[in-house]
Amino acid sequence: MAEPRRKMKDLRKQPGFDFMAWFCIVFLYAPIVVLIIFSFNDNRSVVRWTEFSLRWYYAAFDNEGIRNATIVSLKVAAVSTLFATTFATMAALATTRTPPFRGQMLSYAIINQPLMIPEIVTAVATLSFFSIIKQLTGVTGIGYLMLAHTVFCIPFAYMPIRARLEDMNLTLEQAAADLYATPIQVFRKVTMPLLAPGIVAGGMLAFVVSLDDVIITLMVAGPGETTLPVYILGQIRRGITPEINAVSTLLLLLSIVLVSAFFTLGNKKK
Amino acid sequence: MTLKRSIPALVAASFMLATPALAEGELNIYNWGNYTSPELIEKFEEKYDIEVNLDGYDSNETMLAKVREGNTGYDIVVPGDSTVKIMIEQGMLAEIKPNEMENFGNMDPKWVDVWWDPGRNYSVPWQWGTTSFTVDTEVFGGDINTLALMFDPPEELKGRINMLNDMHDVINAGLRYKGYDRCNSNTDELRDVTELLINAKQYWRTMDYSTIEKLTSNDVDLSQNWNGAAMRARAQRPTLQYAYPVEGFTGWMDNVAVLKDAPNMENAKLFVNFIMEPENAALISNFARYANGIKGSEAFMDEEMLSAPEIVMPADAPTPDFVKPCSQEVTDMYNKIWTKLKQ
Amino acid sequence: MGAVQHSGADARLDEARRRVEADTRRRRRQLLAPTLIVIGVFGLFPLTITLIYSFLSPGVYGGVTWEFSTDAYVQFLFERDIFDDTLSFSGTYLSIYGRSIGLAFGATVGALLIGFPTAYFIASKPPSQRNFWLFLITLPFWTNLLIRTYAVLLIIRDEGIVNLSLQSIGLIDQPLTILYTDFAVFLGLIYSYLPFMVLPLYASLEKLDFRLVEAAYDLYATRFQVLRHVIVPMAKPGIVAGCILVFIPGLGAYITPELLGGGKELMIGNLIALQFGGSRNWPFGSAAALILMVVVMMSLIVYVRYAGKEGNSHG
Numbered sequence: 061m062a063e064p065r066r067k068m069k070d071l072r073k074q075p076g077f078d079f080m081a082w083f084c085i086v087f088l089y090a091p092i093v094v095l096i097i098f099s100f101n102d103n104r105s106v107v108r109w110t111e112f113s114l115r116w117y118y119a120a121f122d123n124e125g126i127r128n129a130t131i132v133s134l135k136v137a138a139v140s141t142l143f144a145t146t147f148a149t150m151a152a153l154a155t156t157r158t159p160p161f162r163g164q165m166l167s168y169a170i171i172n173q174p175l176m177i178p179e180i181v182t183a184v185a186t187l188s189f190f191s192i193i194k195q196l197t198g199v200t201g202i203g204y205l206m207l208a209h210t211v212f213c214i215p216f217a218y219m220p221i222r223a224r225l226e227d228m229n230l231t232l233e234q235a236a237a238d239l240y241a242t243p244i245q246v247f248r249k250v251t252m253p254l255l256a257p258g259i260v261a262g263g264m265l266a267f268v269v270s271l272d273d274v275i276i277t278l279m280v281a282g283p284g285e286t287t288l289p290v291y292i293l294g295q296i297r298r299g300i301t302p303e304i305n306a307v308s309t310l311l312l313l314l315s316i317v318l319v320s321a322f323f324t325l326g327n328k329k330k
Numbered sequence: 331m332t333l334k335r336s337i338p339a340l341v342a343a344s345f346m347l348a349t350p351a352l353a354e355g356e357l358n359i360y361n362w363g364n365y366t367s368p369e370l371i372e373k374f375e376e377k378y379d380i381e382v383n384l385d386g387y388d389s390n391e392t393m394l395a396k397v398r399e400g401n402t403g404y405d406i407v408v409p410g411d412s413t414v415k416i417m418i419e420q421g422m423l424a425e426i427k428p429n430e431m432e433n434f435g436n437m438d439p440k441w442v443d444v445w446w447d448p449g450r451n452y453s454v455p456w457q458w459g460t461t462s463f464t465v466d467t468e469v470f471g472g473d474i475n476t477l478a479l480m481f482d483p484p485e486e487l488k489g490r491i492n493m494l495n496d497m498h499d500v501i502n503a504g505l506r507y508k509g510y511d512r513c514n515s516n517t518d519e520l521r522d523v524t525e526l527l528i529n530a531k532q533y534w535r536t537m538d539y540s541t542i543e544k545l546t547s548n549d550v551d552l553s554q555n556w557n558g559a560a561m562r563a564r565a566q567r568p569t570l571q572y573a574y575p576v577e578g579f580t581g582w583m584d585n586v587a588v589l590k591d592a593p594n595m596e597n598a599k600l601f602v603n604f605i606m607e608p609e610n611a612a613l614i615s616n617f618a619r620y621a622n623g624i625k626g627s628e629a630f631m632d633e634e635m636l637s638a639p640e641i642v643m644p645a646d647a648p649t650p651d652f653v654k655p656c657s658q659e660v661t662d663m664y665n666k667i668w669t670k671l672k673q
Numbered sequence: 674m675g676a677v678q679h680s681g682a683d684a685r686l687d688e689a690r691r692r693v694e695a696d697t698r699r700r701r702r703q704l705l706a707p708t709l710i711v712i713g714v715f716g717l718f719p720l721t722i723t724l725i726y727s728f729l730s731p732g733v734y735g736g737v738t739w740e741f742s743t744d745a746y747v748q749f750l751f752e753r754d755i756f757d758d759t760l761s762f763s764g765t766y767l768s769i770y771g772r773s774i775g776l777a778f779g780a781t782v783g784a785l786l787i788g789f790p791t792a793y794f795i796a797s798k799p800p801s802q803r804n805f806w807l808f809l810i811t812l813p814f815w816t817n818l819l820i821r822t823y824a825v826l827l828i829i830r831d832e833g834i835v836n837l838s839l840q841s842i843g844l845i846d847q848p849l850t851i852l853y854t855d856f857a858v859f860l861g862l863i864y865s866y867l868p869f870m871v872l873p874l875y876a877s878l879e880k881l882d883f884r885l886v887e888a889a890y891d892l893y894a895t896r897f898q899v900l901r902h903v904i905v906p907m908a909k910p911g912i913v914a915g916c917i918l919v920f921i922p923g924l925g926a927y928i929t930p931e932l933l934g935g936g937k938e939l940m941i942g943n944l945i946a947l948q949f950g951g952s953r954n955w956p957f958g959s960a961a962a963l964i965l966m967v968v969v970m971m972s973l974i975v976y977v978r979y980a981g982k983e984g985n986s987h988g
Contacts, residue, residue, distance in 0.1 A: 074896055078794060080786075080790035080791060081794035084791040087787070087864065092821070095821070095823075104562075153704050154701040171709075173720065178941065178962050180958075184955070184958075188722055189718050208715065257879045260804065264868075265811075279395065283360075284385070286385045292817055294387055299542035308815075314815075531937065535935060661952065666752070669766075673769060
């Protein structure tokens with residue numbers, strides 16, 4: 061087993077690919093490193109270094125606006141990722157691995173529709189629509205924001221899952237069905253695990269897209285629903301403070317902690 | 331099956347997060363981002379036992395779009411002068427009669443009969459300031475009080491200029507430089523200004539709102555700027571100086587107003603009265619670095635603000651020009667000029 | 674007798690097939706329902722509003738007035754001269770669209786060139802490590818786009834890290850002007866959307882059967898031939914998905930172009946946002962957005978058709 065494996069590993073390599081991958085990592089992380097360094101800068105400026113200090117961390121903790129915005133951001137991203145990924149997985153199961161069906165192109169078009177229109181237009185139109193609903197039902201709250209996020213997260217979650225599903229082998233599922241597994245068992249024990257990398261990728265994308273959204277959130281958010289990006293956008297004219305760098309660094313730290321915990325738990329289960 | 335069953339549950343859960351109707355004892359303020367003193371809010375919350383939700387917007391247009399659609403849930407907004415006029419005309423603001431409020435006597439008389447709200451039936455001053463430009467006097471040693479520095483710059487400033495990314499601020503500056511009226515629909519004059527702007531664009535490095543970063547990072551040596559921002563940029567780059575160009579410059583005022591569909595109307599009125607107290611008005615200014623319109627607030631203001639050349643205008647400076655909203659016809663023309671400029 | 678029995682079996686078979694097909698259809702409907710309902714209601718309704726807006730007249734100070742007008746569309750291609758009111762062809766908006774499409778296309782190609790090797794690199798790692806690498810790709814995106822863009826700005830400034838290090842190793846005397854150019858926008862767009870390329874690519878490369886690669890080598894294929902005839906065709910769904918996810922958002926982007934490009938030139942995103950803001954021309958903003966949507970849809974159809982054919986020709 062060990063011999064052919066090593067041979068395979070060599071064959072897997074493509075010239076220059078490793079270099080590009082490392083270049084990609086450096087490219088992605090260089091700005092992040094700069095950002096982290098500047099979060100420890102003892103100066104109001106986000107563009108000039110003076111000396112080391114933790115003052116922006118204290119300031120960020122002290123700032124109710126930033127605190128609330130961070131919590132709202134995470135809450136909205138978590139809920140909308142959950143919905144969007146679930147819906148997208150179901151939609152991907154329905155639209156792939158079947159012979160062409162009536163309405164297939166239409167389904168694709170609808171699923172990807174949120175991608176097609178620039179955010180600002182969706183934002184303004186959604187604003188009108190939600191206002192009508194609010195007028196009719198009297199219901200207000202953060203649910204609208206989560207709904208709006210779910211809508212535009214679906215295509216982002218759908219794409220990787222569909223890419224994964226396309227030409228995925230049916231034989232395992234058929235074998236399981238032949239062994240009298242119920243459709244649910246087939247789904248849980250066979251389809252799901254095969255699909256998992258796609259779902260992880262899709263979910264991560266949806267989360268990041270939600271966490272980053274600014275235009276639609278700016279328009280749709282009601283009182284007390286400012287997310288971090290909207291908070292930051294509001295600061296542009298008045299100058300962005302390094303508190304934002306501090307919060308960003310803390311968010312990175314949080315994501316590392318969360319994901320490590322997730323991995324550790326997952327390994328234990330195995 | 332599990333999936334199918336869990337969906338209604340998830341939907342229900344998300345609706346539960348959508349909490350209905352706001353409780354009493356709340357106030358929802360929608361102001362420009364990073365513009366409201368946290369100290370002021372705390373003081374108000376304590377005094378009246380009211381919980382304040384504070385959110386920030388990035389532009390008058392964003393706020394206006396949301397308010398136009400209605401049901402925002404906000405009580406208080408802080409529109410600029412011409413936006414106040416628009417909002418009153420469109421019936422978006424509640425006539426709260428600040429002029430009958432207890433603290434109205436503190437308002438500086440020169441801000442009472444303003445064109446955007448004559449007699450102050452709808453709004454009270456939040457802060458006011460000017461829009462001109464900042465130059466690094468070490469880079470350029472000559473007379474800075476002229477718009478020529480932006481439109482026909484000396485060698486040392488060429489390619490070192492940031493303009494505000496704002497149609498009105500840029501076109502108005504052009505109109506002033508040429509000596510033409512604002513809100514102008516005279517085609518010959520507009521053609522002139524269009525040529526001026528397109529020619530000047532080659533000397534501009536950027537067109538951006540983040541003036542403080544642009545100046546303090548040495549990306550540019552001249553930037554169109556608001557006076558409060560100019561003051562904060564100077565704190566980090568002491569050679570900067572705020573210009574009062576002889577051709578004129580823009581004045582503006584942001585005003586506190588209450589929305590017609592405000593869910594907490596009474597609390598909103600309390601807030602309007604509250605900020606007309608000199609001590610509270612001073613809190614606003616000390617945080618955001620602009621002047622307020624309340625007499626006696628100087629006594630509570632930071633020393634630095636009372637002597638800042640950005641706040642205290644020299645005696646020989648022209649009067650700031652508070653520009654009225656232009657007609658749709660003029661706005662359409664400005665639009666074309668702007669698009670052409672940025673093509 | 675025999676014939677009757679035979680046709681009875683046939684009928685039962687037909688019946689069973691019909692039932693299976695009906696079952697599939699029903700299941701498909703159930704699976705698609707939540708997505709189609711959510712997007713149908715909350716995506717298509719706003720689209721309809723946009724379509725209606727585009728045929729109305731601009732309201733005073735923003736919004737719309739309920740007067741039918743096709744001005745918004747006419748305005749896109751023709752210019753009513755501001756000075757003498759004659760209608761003439763105008764390339765102003767077309768040139769803005771052209772520049773945006775060019776930049777978005779360039780960014781897509783750039784992201785593919787960086788993203789493909791990266792996704793392949795991750796997919797060829799042992800399964801236990803792959804999620805770690807995926808996480809590494811998405812981690813930077815936990816920071817807000819604006820803030821990341823500011824950080825990019827710090828790096829490519831005249832006195833930024835790139836220029837300082839190039840100068841210190843003596844490669845250049847004068848700092849390179851990178852910031853506030855189209856190249857900066859191009860870099861920024863790649864940076865903003867890179868994970869949108871890497872993740873779908875990974876999702877389809879992950880299932881790549883390396884035995885096929887091995888078999889190809891056994892048949893004396895060169896590495897490049899293996900890449901071109903084995904790996905790329907298998908990654909096709911991922912490439913299609915990734916390119917769509919980079920190209921379309923890149924086309925509508927406006928924060929990155931504004932910050933890194935210096936804001937002197939409009940991109941489609943800025944142009945449309947401006948109509949809903951300072952320009953107070955919602956109908957034109959709506960029309961410009963719908964035109965963009967048609968452009969995107971058409972290029973998608975062409976692209977997917979083309980990509981599909983390519984995939985088939987490779988088997």
